[in-house]
Amino acid sequence: MEVHYPSRPVDREKAEHDLALNIKKATSPDETAPKQKHVRKCIVYTWDYHTSESIWIGLKVAPILTDEVQTFKALITVHKIIRGGHPNTLKEAQNQTWLETCARTATGDGMRGYGTLIRAYVDFLRAKLTYHRHHPEFNGNFDYEDYISLKNVDDPNEGYETISELMKLQDQIDQFQKLVFAHFRQSSNNECRIAALVPLVEESHAIYKFLTNMLRAMHRRTESIDALTPLRTRYNAQHYGLIKFYYECSNLKYLTSLITVPKLPQDPPSLIDGGTSLLTKHPQQKSSASSSFSDPEPITEFWKENEAQKQQDLERQRLLYEEQQKQLAQQREMELQSQRMKELQRQRELEEQQRIQQERERLARDQLMREQMQRHAEGRVAELERELLNMKNNFERGQMMLEQYDRRVKGLEIEMSQLNLHAQQQIKSKDEMIKNLQDQLLMWRNKYEALAKLYSQLRQEHLELINKFKNAQLKANSAQEAIDKMERMERDMRAKNLELADMIRERDRSRHELDRLKSSQREDLERAKRDLNEANSRVEELSRSKNNEISSLMSRFNKEKQELEDSLMSKQSFVDDLLRQLEEKKNEIERVAQEKDDEIAIMQSAVDQSMTLVAQMQQSTTESERYQARIDNLMFDHLKDMNEILDSIFQTCIQKIDDSLYELESPMQTGNQNATPEYTLSMIEKATTECSEFSYAFQKFLKSGRSNNHTEVIKSATNFSQAIADVLINAKGITRLSGEDDEISEEIVGIAKITANMSQKFLLNVQSFKLDDLSPSKRSDVVLQSDMDVQTALQTLSKVTEGLLRHTLDVTKKADGEVGNLVEQEMLHAAQVIKAAMERIQTLMSRPRDVGLSAHELNVHDAILESALAVTNAIANLIKCATDSQEEIVAQGRGTSSHAAFYKKNNRWTEGLISAAKAIALATNLLIETADGVIHKTHNLEQLIVASNEVAAATAQLVAASRVKADFMSKTQDRLETASKAVTEACKALVKAVKTIAAKQFEQNEAAIDYSKLTRHEYKVTEMEQQVEILKLEKELTNARRKLAEIRKHGYHDEEEED
Structure with a gap:
């Protein structure tokens, strides 16, 4: 393919760099619309170089498929580039498979609701590209004038098919825009979704204008209007759909700020009497002011320089087309002449056949008329006979109906007589019943009057007897009277005492009930305050990372807390009032004991008031239950929000493992090239520990009802996912040690992949939507089973990694004293080796100069020794910092156990630390020996570079081994990292000096030839x-x-x- 260069001065490399930058900015992860300037620059690039290959390459290498927002913005950008880009862009887009990749990566609805939109957008773009593949005469904007200039359509069938397929594409636009509106969210920014409507509005209006012109031309060319009725019906339906679509778009302020939304008439335009035939004629150029749609992104100003050339090409095409039309017209004229002769002969034969046929038809019509008249007379006679028969049948049916009516009337008359008889009998029986009741009433009245008289008589006698009894009592002796009075008073006192004791018991019961209610309310209040304090502490811990999400919840929670506290204070005051009233009632009861005359009335009043208090207390208890229910609802909502946050964190951990899994499977990634089997085993041991801690923390979280310990679960989950990611990277790194044995490398990668999948499954199984459907016992079983699966996979990976070690140092078989001394001896040995190396370099630098060497060679030796001395000084500082870090790690991690026990417990880490110390000592010795050999010309400069690289690798191994057990924000670890950077810089300086010396030697050797x-x-x-x-x-x-x-x-x- 010939490379096109723009007419204006443009740097191709700079244009490629700017294009990649514009693609990155247009597909940023922010949920905003792609910037117009970035998309416009991509379109201008296609017109400058007449190609879009660089755009597709930039989209493929950019990491946009991992984020659904970036993928959706990339589809918007591609749609606009296809519409406004160079015509070659359409052809190149048809050969791309990037769109299918976008659809495959979008599963479900997505975390942010773009999954369905991405798949629908891909389907629409693929349909658009398929249409352009079948109809290459269309450009991306569906411009009618360009279509007529490129293709002159004379066949109505071809025009009909083109219009039908174009209407199908318009229906797909309508379906996609409805889906976009359906996915608008009230709580989020819909700017990115609205941005997808901009090219849809432009494209739908362009297709609408094309269909209008094409249908009018079809009606001009076609004599049969009915044949186009399906197209007109479908066109009218799409017209009303576009009116609704444009009306909804006009209500979006952001969209109207980008483009002018077209305004269509309420009724579809006439297709039969409007417009001129445009199927065989070139259209007239339309002014931009006559269009109701304005392009928001004009780009023609960038390629107006080619307009003259295009006009010349069009003119040549037009002349060639006219010449072809003339030749076709001559051929057509000759064919028409011969056809006319044949037609004349056929016309004569046809006239004769028509005359004979007309005569036959006349005779047949006469015969048919006679037969019809005869059949008509016969039919009339049959019709009259049927009417007579129907009249007879109707008369018979009328007679039968009259007989039935007579029988029915007689039956009703009999029923009326029976009903009247029955009613008379009921009236008679009721009259008798009333009479009997009146007699009984009279009898009872007489009895009542007799009893009243008897009662008055007996009462009179009773009063007389009482008077007699009083007189007799007066005459009784005074002693007996006093005794009787005393006994009566004692009986009264005992009765009053019993009643008073009952009232006291009732008072004590009420007081006990009141105390119980107070204690219950106090416990509820303390429990609510305690729960609120715990909730506040959890919210404060999570607010550092989720401040924006929890702030609204905290404000609402504090408001509810204040309302509850106010309500509890009001209830407390109400309880105090009850206590005060109860004390008053106690005083009243004591006064009742002294005032015998009013004690019954007062007792009744106290009981009534006590019952009222009990009812009020029961009402207060109901209010407390209602407030408790509100607190429970708040706690449930809070727990639901916390579970959603926890699920989001678990999903982030799964994504982190998925990214590391991608690097593990990617052939372009080599993993940690400084990794050793010992270090990888220590990372596997760390992952095993983190998995157990996560399982324990989540079990504890489940036992608390998933309401507490969120912080521990989040911390352990992030540590667990990070440990698994480190294991995957280092497992990929140690595959280089398998040599040419691909089976071992594939086995390590396969088992590491299984470990990652088990870890992702673990994090997926403990999410709330998975656990809500399980019973509490099964939830615990799921956690334990997932933990066992991950531990098994890690153990398998550990065994395979151990296979790379020819000889291993098993510290678990050493005695405690030997383990502790072994680690300290290795660190001390490394320090001694470095000290000896420094002394050796000092000796080399202080020895007498060799007079046989030139000044240049002496300068080279001095530069090498100075760089080597800088490296050894940096390594000495590194060993000191590593010793401090190791002592801090052991001191913080051993607890009450000894140093040796800590080393044996973390045996993998110990072996990695010992291996790193050995590597540094060996690399330092190798560096000094090589430097000495270069000076004495027994070694070359390349050996010195290799020795320097070995020192840097051993340093990285030691730092990585310390980092496994170091605490977060540890100062000793920071000093170790700084010392490691100093060693790396010193090694780089040594390598740079050696390369400079080698370059100068090469130049001197080459200059001699x-x-x-x-x-x-x-x-x-x-x-x-x-x-x-x-x-x-x-x-x-x-x-x-x-x-x-x-x-x-x-x-x-x-x-x-x-x-």
Whole structure:
């Protein structure tokens, strides 16, 4: 393909860089619309270079498929580029598979609700590209004039098919815009969704204008209007749909700020009597003012320079087209002449056949008329006979109906007589009953009067007897009277005492009930305050990371808390009033004991008031229950929000593991190249511990009813996911040690992948939507089973990793004293080695100068020794910081156990630390020996560079081993990291100095050869010798790499074997 260069001065490399930057900005993860300027610059790029390949490459390499918002914004950008870009953009877009990849990555509705929209958008864009593939005469904007200029349609069938397929595409636009409106969210910013409507409005209006012109031309060309009725019906339906669509878009302020929404007439335009035929004629150029739609992103100003060339091409095409039309017209005229002759002969034959046929038809019509008249007379006679028969049948039915009516009337008369008889009997029986009742009433009245008289008589006698009894009593002796009075008073006192005791018991019962209610309310209040304090503390802990999400909840919670406290204070005052009233009632009861005459009335009043108090207390209890229910609802809502936050954090952890899993499976990622089997085993041990801690924290969380311990669960989950991610990266790194044995590498990657999948399944199984459907016992079983699956996978990965170690140092088999001394001895040995190296360098620097060396060689030796001394100084500081960090880790992690017990408990970490200390000591010795050899010319500069790189790798291994157990924000770990950076910088400086020296030596050697003085034969011989030398070096390089892989595979030996 020929490369096109723009007419204006543009730097291609700068344009490519700007294009990548514009794509990145247009597909940013922010939920906003793609900026117009970024999309416009991408479109201008296609017009400058007549290609869009760089745009598709930029979309493929950009990490936009991991975020649904970025994917949706990328689809909007692609849609606009296809519409406004160079015509080659449409052809190149049809060959791309990036859209199918977008649809496959969007599963479900997505975290932010874009999954369905992405799949629908991809379906629409694929339909649009398919249409353009079948109809290449259309441009991306569906411009009617460009279509007519490129293709002259004379076949109505082809026009009918084109219009039908275009209406199908318009229906897809309508379905997609309805889906976009359905996915608007009230609580979020819909700017990104509205941005997708902008190209839909532009494209739907362009298709609408094209259909209007095309249908009018079809009606001009087609004599049969009925054949186009389905198209007109579908066109009218789409017209009303567009009116609704544009009305909804006009209510969106953001959309109207970008483009002018078209305004269509309420009724569809006439397709039969409007417009002119545009199927065979070039359309007239329309002014931009006549269109009700204005393009929000004009780009023609960037390529007006090519307009003259385009006009010339169009003119040539037009002339060629006219010449072809003339030739076709001549051929058509000759064919018409011959057709007219044949037609004339057929016309004569047809006239004769028509005359004979007309005569036959006349005779047949006469015969048919006679037969019809005869059949009509016969039918009339049959009709009259049927009418007579019907009249007879109607008369008979009328007679039968009259007989039935007579029988019915007689039956009703009999029923009326029976009813009258029955009513008379009921009236008679009721009259008798009334008479009997009146007689009984008279009898009872007489009895009542007799009893009244008897009662008055007896009462009179009773009064007389009482008077007699009083007289008799007066005459009784005074002693008997006093005794009787005393006994009566004692009986009265006992009765009053019993009643008073009952009242006191009732008072005590009421007081006890009141105390019980007070204590219950006090406990409820304390429990509510305690729950509120716990909730506030949990919210405060989470507010540091989720401040924006919890602020509204906290304000509402505090408001409810204040209302509850006010309500409890009011109830407390009410209880105090009850106590005061109860005390008053107690005083009243004591006064009742002294006032015998009023004690019954007072007792009744006290009982009534006590019952009222009990009713009020029961009402207060009901209010307390209602407030408790509100508190429970608030706690439930809070618990639901916290579970949603927890699920979101679990999903983030799953995503983190998924990213590491992608790096594990990607052939472009090599993992941690400084990883060793010992370090990887320590990371696996850390992951095992973090998995157990996460399982324990979540079990504790489940036992608390999923209402407490959110902080511990979140912390353990993040630590667990980070540990798994570290295991995956280091597992990928140690595959380099397997040499050419691909089975071991594939086994390590496969088991690491299983570990990652089990970890993701663990985090997925403990999410709330999974646990809500399970019973409490099954929830615990799910957590335990998931923990066991992850632990099993980690153990399998640990066994495979151990297979890379030829000899391992098992510290668990050492005695406690040996383990502690072993670690300290290795750190001390490394420090001694570095100290000896420094002294050796000092000795080399202070020795007398060799007079046989030139000044340049002396400067080279001094530079090498100074750089080596800087590296050893940095390593000495590194070992000191590593010792401090190791002591801090042991002191904080051992608890009440000894140092040796901590080392044995964390045996993998201990082995990694020992291996790192050995590596530093060995690398430092190698560096000093190589530097000495370079000075004495027994080693070369390349060996010095390799030794420096070995020092940097050993340093990274030691820092990584310390980082596994270091606490967050540890100062000693920070000092160790700083010392590691100093070692790395010193090694880089040494490598840079060596490369500079090597470059100067190469220049001096090359300067001694003058290639211009060589003959042609000598030049060719020299060239072939260099090619042979290159092939030898490449072969040696391949063999050296293979040998290096084998050395690394078998390069982990036990220290005891080395000694």
